[in-house]
Amino acid sequence: MNSLLKTSLQLTSCLWAAAVSLQAGVITIDFGAGTHVFSTWPGSAANASSTVGVALPSPLLVDVGELQLTAAGGSLVCAASTTNLALCANSGAYGLGVTGGAQDPRVDETEVITLTLTVPTYTVKLVSFTVGGFNGTEQGQYRINGGTQNVFSAPTATITLGTPTAFTTVAWGVPTGNGGNYALSSITLDISAPEPGTFAVAGLALTALALSVRRRRV
Numbered sequence: 001m002n003s004l005l006k007t008s009l010q011l012t013s014c015l016w017a018a019a020v021s022l023q024a025g026v027i028t029i030d031f032g033a034g035t036h037v038f039s040t041w042p043g044s045a046a047n048a049s050s051t052v053g054v055a056l057p058s059p060l061l062v063d064v065g066e067l068q069l070t071a072a073g074g075s076l077v078c079a080a081s082t083t084n085l086a087l088c089a090n091s092g093a094y095g096l097g098v099t100g101g102a103q104d105p106r107v108d109e110t111e112v113i114t115l116t117l118t119v120p121t122y123t124v125k126l127v128s129f130t131v132g133g134f135n136g137t138e139q140g141q142y143r144i145n146g147g148t149q150n151v152f153s154a155p156t157a158t159i160t161l162g163t164p165t166a167f168t169t170v171a172w173g174v175p176t177g178n179g180g181n182y183a184l185s186s187i188t189l190d191i192s193a194p195e196p197g198t199f200a201v202a203g204l205a206l207t208a209l210a211l212s213v214r215r216r217r218v
Contacts, residue, residue: 026188027191028186028189031183031185032091032094032185033090040057048082049081049089052080053080054077054087055077058070058076067115069113069114078094079133093182094132095183097111108179108181109175109179111174115170122192123191127190128188129184129186130159131183137180139152139153141175143171
């Protein structure tokens with residue numbers, strides 16, 4: 001088997017495998033356990049610290065890397081575990097926050113966490129999200145694709161959209177003048193990856209080309 005044919009067949013096999021693995025469906029990205037986080041995760045342990053954060057890669061890539069999280073107003077962190085300050089907390093008021101504001105390591109009025117879809121062949125819908133450390137008269141807000149400000153109020157912990165909504169960006173913050181703060185604990189998404197046929201056609205075309213070249217050489 002010539003090298004071009006061999007390489008083409010190997011690539012076709014890889015494309016088929018990728019097509020199957022990328023059919024993600026509904027997933028929940030958990031920022032306590034690090035579930036569905038693609039970037040390096042510090043690890044996790046019990047009980048959240050209300051004052052200490054663990055630095056995270058920026059951008060923080062999730063699912064298979066087609067989505068990324070960034071922070072404005074400071075650096076992206078996870079709430080540290082009280083049992084090991086080098087690890088993210090997986091219980092209590094755990095989740096993502098931003099250092100640099102009045103309420104480290106949480107999201108407060110001066111800070112924003114943004115989830116961005118960077119691969120346009122994917123369709124990603126926001127289903128719901130969960131926040132922690134949220135009480136009293138505190139409020140939070142989120143915007144989809146830079147649109148309307150959607151406000152949520154304590155003691156709500158899980159915000160579920162009436163209809164899952166496709167997005168390029170979702171940004172979480174706090175309404176001006178409220179003084180609320182919270183950690184973004186988890187995000188549930190409905191993800192549609194490129195169809196397997198897209199990869200299969202490309203792979204078959206490469207194989208056909210390799211066979212054609214081989215015949216001309218014989």
